[in-house]
Amino acid sequence: MVDLAAARVLARSGLLKPARPDQLLGMALAFARWGTTPATGYAAGAARHPRRAAIVDDDGVLTWRDVDTRTDRIAGELRARGVKEGDAVGLLARNGRGFVETAAALSKCGADVLYLNTGSAGGQIDEVLTREKATAVVHDAEFGELLAEASATRLELTTEELSALAGQPGPGAPGRPSHTSRQVILTSGTTGAPRGAARDGGGIGDLVSALDRIPLKTDETTVIAAPVFHAWGLGHLSLAMILGSTVVLRRRFDPAQVLADVQQHKATALVVVPVMLEKLLKADPSQYDLSSLRVIASSGSALPGELAQKTLDAFGPVLYNLYGSTEVAYAAVATPEDLAADPRSAGKPPHGVTLRVVGDDDQDVQPGEPGRIFVGSGLAFGGYTDGSDKDRLGSLIATGDLGLLDETGRLTVLGRTDDMVVVGGENVYVGQVEDVLLEHEAVREAAVVGVEDEAYGSRLVAHVVLDRHVAEKELQDWVTGKLARFAVPREVVVHDDLPRNTTGKIVKKDLA
Numbered sequence: 001m002v003d004l005a006a007a008r009v010l011a012r013s014g015l016l017k018p019a020r021p022d023q024l025l026g027m028a029l030a031f032a033r034w035g036t037t038p039a040t041g042y043a044a045g046a047a048r049h050p051r052r053a054a055i056v057d058d059d060g061v062l063t064w065r066d067v068d069t070r071t072d073r074i075a076g077e078l079r080a081r082g083v084k085e086g087d088a089v090g091l092l093a094r095n096g097r098g099f100v101e102t103a104a105a106l107s108k109c110g111a112d113v114l115y116l117n118t119g120s121a122g123g124q125i126d127e128v129l130t131r132e133k134a135t136a137v138v139h140d141a142e143f144g145e146l147l148a149e150a151s152a153t154r155l156e157l158t159t160e161e162l163s164a165l166a167g168q169p170g171p172g173a174p175g176r177p178s179h180t181s182r183q184v185i186l187t188s189g190t191t192g193a194p195r196g197a198a199r200d201g202g203g204i205g206d207l208v209s210a211l212d213r214i215p216l217k218t219d220e221t222t223v224i225a226a227p228v229f230h231a232w233g234l235g236h237l238s239l240a241m242i243l244g245s246t247v248v249l250r251r252r253f254d255p256a257q258v259l260a261d262v263q264q265h266k267a268t269a270l271v272v273v274p275v276m277l278e279k280l281l282k283a284d285p286s287q288y289d290l291s292s293l294r295v296i297a298s299s300g301s302a303l304p305g306e307l308a309q310k311t312l313d314a315f316g317p318v319l320y321n322l323y324g325s326t327e328v329a330y331a332a333v334a335t336p337e338d339l340a341a342d343p344r345s346a347g348k349p350p351h352g353v354t355l356r357v358v359g360d361d362d363q364d365v366q367p368g369e370p371g372r373i374f375v376g377s378g379l380a381f382g383g384y385t386d387g388s389d390k391d392r393l394g395s396l397i398a399t400g401d402l403g404l405l406d407e408t409g410r411l412t413v414l415g416r417t418d419d420m421v422v423v424g425g426e427n428v429y430v431g432q433v434e435d436v437l438l439e440h441e442a443v444r445e446a447a448v449v450g451v452e453d454e455a456y457g458s459r460l461v462a463h464v465v466l467d468r469h470v471a472e473k474e475l476q477d478w479v480t481g482k483l484a485r486f487a488v489p490r491e492v493v494v495h496d497d498l499p500r501n502t503t504g505k506i507v508k509k510d511l512a
Contacts, residue, residue, distance in 0.1 A: 014218035035180035039107035041241025075108035076171030085110035090137035092116040095249040098159025110177025119502035126150040212350035213333035255283035266292040273300035275504030301505040305343035421450030462489035
């Protein structure tokens with residue numbers, strides 16, 4: 001049942017608009033055949049708006065009918081090459097039709113899609129494919145050498161090869177598979193080896209959660225700059241399928257191209273990771289007509305408060321910051337109003353999401369007190385594909401972060417659970433130290449880690465990227481003026497760049 005609040009969210013998004021009987025039949029048949037998968041998204045779209053643009057990428061425009069027809073042919077080719085129902089197939093591709101069509105075609109085959117990180121090393125990819133028992137790998141041609149080891153014992157195809165076959169005569173789509181395709185997303189691997197987190201698709205309640213605090217609407221255009229192999233980009237690709245939205249995808253992130261795409265296509269939504277916001281600001285958004293833009297949706301790594309404020313100043317009240325993870329999906333969303341009140345806020349949980357902050361006794365802490373964050377929703381994963389799991393509290397899953405709730409229910413994330421460093425018996429949340437450093441006009445990037453210390457047990461080391469030279473003592477005095485003495489870094493290390501993964505997260509294990 002859909003409650004009244006959920007109905008309002010769906011109505012606001014335009015999803016309750018009536019459709020013709022033939023359109024409804026086509027959409028129902030697609031769902032009956034492939035379940036909640038990318039195959040269904042494009043087949044249903046082809047039934048409802050066949051001639052509308054579905055994808056705009058570096059190679060041109062594809063309509064919803066184009067994608068549905070082309071993926072029928074690609075699915076037939078994959079089956080003819082030996083891809084069977086229930087097989088796990090790796091997909092290593094940049095943003096574009098090659099990624100989208102391969103994922104949809106594998107769904108039509110009833111194969112599980114394993115989304116691989118384009119920033120991974122070859123040995124790491126081979127390890128993941130072996131662990132997930134992948135029988136095949138599909139990749140952009142540029143990754144052929146990288147995958148030499150991984151593809152030696154597996155069926156190997158390129159997205160370019162499949163795209164070329166899509167318009168040629170050949171085997172059509174297989175019949176209805178008995179196995180519904182799963183989408184397996186890899187964790188970021190910033191604190192360990194990446195692990196697979198499988199999703200079987202969500203229901204109406206999960207769709208409402210996604211749309212409750214981010215006001216996306218049907219039949220519009222979304223520029224997805226975030227990588228679509230990651231949960232954040234992939235989630236918005238899935239939302240676009242449901243909403244019937246056109247997506248603009250580019251193989252490589254270019255801030256000027258992104259702003260030009262928003263202007264040219266009158267995009268209403270832009271999907272990014274925080275590090276992209278910094279580059280968009282440097283590209284001078286004032287030189288473009290961005291009046292169509294209603295939503296900048298940011299997630300994938302921590303959003304520094306100063307960057308949030310600069311984005312609001314440059315683009316207006318359109319920034320929405322989502323806090324979540326591969327495992328729990330949506331946890332909280334900070335709206336422009338939340339960020340205006342507190343740029344560091346992670347916001348409030350959307351409809352259908354339960355969020356708790358608990359102490360060591362697993363009981364809720366008082367407002368303003370730190371604790372571990374647990375989240376529950378219909379989109380949460382069922383465990384890692386290797387059989388391991390996250391900590392659970394009843395039906396809720398640990399995010400691995402520490403946080404606190406204020407009196408209004410807004411969440412502030414303090415950092416990873418293992419980012420709390422005990423210095424001389426005092427707990428220091430390094431995220432707070434990083435935020436203070438980033439407030440200094442000379443500091444462009446900051447990451448704080450704890451290292452062993454004979455006298456204090458641990459001491460803090462700040463790793464920074466500077467816009468101009470500044471003495472170590474000046475930065476230490478800056479922190480001293482805002483935080484307790486034990487939270488002041490004992491050492492400041494200057495870098496040209498901090499190590500980041502493809503979604504912009506700082507890889508602290510490379511700094512420790």
